[in-house]
Amino acid sequence: MTFTHVVLYRAMNLGHRGSPVRADLEGALLECGAAAVRSFQTNGTVLLDVGSGGDDVAGAVARAAAPVLADVCGYAGTALVRSLDDVAAAVEGDPFALTRDGRTYRETVTFVDGGQPLSVALPWTDARDLLDLVAARPGVVLGVARGGPGAGGDPNPAVERFTGGVATTRTLGTVQRLLAAAARA
Template identity: 80%
Template structure:
């Protein structure tokens, strides 16, 4: 098995109302054309093996083919963001969080965005409440630092969507690092 792509679903929480259970998610992606699938955690993050010489376009086609199956089988109608694992790893190169990380840091985040316009603010950008820094932009990705703790911190997803007009989903840096490590072990 060689995982080459990941899908980051928006507003998916496996087993909850409006979201599939793990087996349905994985089977829907296999039925959509993936050679192998591994759901990672419960937040709608999935590794894809396209088989052979699968391309990014092929990964997008798999996710598109799985979308009506997920709607029919689980009532899920959200968006799946497809990224190559190489692009995800490249977005984290170096230490893009170093300039804004401090003792108040709650989470470092990776926000995937599709559509809309480029981020129209100079980086690093800090929200007026000092609970969120947007620190770097990579193709289809905005990196951020959240302060404030659970339920009281900044919201990178909302900020990125407001600025760009696109659709976004966010994962913690730790989740993305564990996803890349899991793919490397497969």
Template identity: 75%
Template sequence: MSYTHAVFYRAMNLGHRGSPVRGVLEQALRDAGARAVRSFQTNGTVLLDLEVAGSAEALVAAAAPSLAARAGYAGAGLVRSLDELAAAVEGDPFAVTRDERTYRETVTLVDGGAPLPVALPWTDPRDTLDLVAARPGLVLAVVRGGPGAGGDPNGHVERLTGGVATTRTLGTVRRLLAAAAPD
């Protein structure tokens, strides 16, 4: 099966309170018009292919009432084409600020709001986060510190842009792209 897009749901943890189980999530997207759906991991990351002409964003919006009714989920689903994701993480975009303190390299998707109002690379005042690169709707960041002590790319991007954001690790995005590759 070939996939063309990915949906990144904000604050979704499959099977947890306020989030759907995998089957409900996948069925809501199929009912909204996806030809193929594959939930990837439990963090609300989904591969999809469209059955009918139209936008993936419209499909995700059409699935939202079902997710709210069946699972109580009312968060945002941010959609990106797989080509767009692949271009964003091609090569080694994190080399600019990676050092021995690097904990995670992340991809933050953002919808709405204004462009980042800071020059890149930008480091937060606590020196726990570098925003490395930005494209429309997407910000790459290096997080320093360990679990619970590191920078917060999601929070910083939302505060700086006023948009709605969700973040995944570079490893998750690269595994997602590999899983979407045609057999």
């Protein structure tokens, strides 16, 4: 099988209340037309094979699965769909080389759908100095979070405020492991 796309669910945590278990998530996508799926980690990141279909087919599969997931577990979040090529291009090279320092907690890749292009000049730092937005490409914003767990540095609210779109974030490490898993499949 060749995975061609990734579905990035917003605010999904497999097995928790309001989120599906892995088998239900994968089953919903298969039932709605995916040729193959592989849930990756527990954060609502799914590798997707739509056969010879492209971005439109992948998006249609994710949209069709939404009411199935709502019925199964009450999940009503948003699914953002990207080609694996687009995900790889977003993190190509070392996009954080010039922003990484001793205070870096996480390097983040925020995917955004809808809205307008980012409305602030980059790099941008929040007032608490816990988040830098460092680069933007169509549908993705790269950031550096500081402060550790629960201390701030969440790029979703900032990206949504500046674009008016819907955002979901993964760490650089998660994206790199996702791409490696897709290459091994």
